[in-house]
Amino acid sequence: MPSPLQDPKLEALLDRLHAQSAAQEEAANAYFQKRVEEGSLTDMTKFDDEALAFFADKMVALEKDKSEYCYLLCRALRAQRVVEIGTSFGVSTLYLAAALRDNGAQAGAVTATEMEPEKAKAARANFEEAGLADYIDLREGDLRETLKEIDGPIDFVLVDIWNVARPALELVAPHLRTGAIVATDNTSSFGDAYKDYFEYVNDPKNDLRTMTVPFDGGFELTVRV
Numbered sequence: 001m002p003s004p005l006q007d008p009k010l011e012a013l014l015d016r017l018h019a020q021s022a023a024q025e026e027a028a029n030a031y032f033q034k035r036v037e038e039g040s041l042t043d044m045t046k047f048d049d050e051a052l053a054f055f056a057d058k059m060v061a062l063e064k065d066k067s068e069y070c071y072l073l074c075r076a077l078r079a080q081r082v083v084e085i086g087t088s089f090g091v092s093t094l095y096l097a098a099a100l101r102d103n104g105a106q107a108g109a110v111t112a113t114e115m116e117p118e119k120a121k122a123a124r125a126n127f128e129e130a131g132l133a134d135y136i137d138l139r140e141g142d143l144r145e146t147l148k149e150i151d152g153p154i155d156f157v158l159v160d161i162w163n164v165a166r167p168a169l170e171l172v173a174p175h176l177r178t179g180a181i182v183a184t185d186n187t188s189s190f191g192d193a194y195k196d197y198f199e200y201v202n203d204p205k206n207d208l209r210t211m212t213v214p215f216d217g218g219f220e221l222t223v224r225v
């Protein structure tokens with residue numbers, strides 16, 4: 001199946017990064033299972049220091065099919081500004097930046113967020129290698145601080161995080177244009193962790209309509225109406 005990106009150099013880099021992430025996934029799943037079984041991690045919305053340390057160097061990249069879907073959504077929206085909630089090594093960010101480049105957007109069109117300095121460093125190296133660094137404004141630190149200032153209107157948001165999904169959405173929502181899409185990963189498999197997020201999404205006063213697209217783990221598509 002040909003990639004919608006139609007950029008062989010970028011696709012080669014992304015294939016390498018997806019393979020790197022997949023190789024770490026088994027260890028991550030085993031870690032979660034062990035912590036849940038021994039009862040030492042019951043609330044996925046509150047990672048303890050041990051869990052934070054375990055994930056500090058893990059990519060946990062958005063899967064290729066979901067990433068390509070985000071690329072196409074951004075093209076369909078003719079997106080000029082997007083926000084990414086959770087960047088890690090920047091895999092999904094590269095799809096978003098490619099879409100905005102292909103839409104003719106300006107420099108810094110993708111606002112990306114990462115609190116782990118080593119991950120941010122790796123992400124920047126990937127952005128340079130892809131030739132997409134100019135399109136990405138990577139904000140390092142806790143996004144509850146770094147997203148206090150956002151230039152709108154925002155056309156698309158990727159939420160690839162669960163522990164701070166609600167505060168992130170609350171910061172971005174005032175900047176969403178009518179018709180903007182918020183895509184949120186793993187809303188079925190991490191349902192409990194998204195409880196307060198869905199309270200916000202389903203509150204009629206927030207003018208959002210939503211459905212779960214049946215990608216693996218559930219991929220929420222929410223539209224500002």
Ligand SMILES: C[S@@+](CC[C@H](N)C(=O)[O-])C[C@H]1O[C@@H](n2cnc3c(N)ncnc32)[C@H](O)[C@@H]1O
Nearest residue numbers: 060061062086087088091092114115142143160
């Ligand atoms: C699932 S990963 C993102 C993967 C990325 N979208 C990709 O496809 O490569 C979530 C990331 O969010 C970061 N993160 C967690 N809490 C954060 C916070 N409060 N502020 C900023 N980044 C945070 C984590 O360090 C982690 O790298």
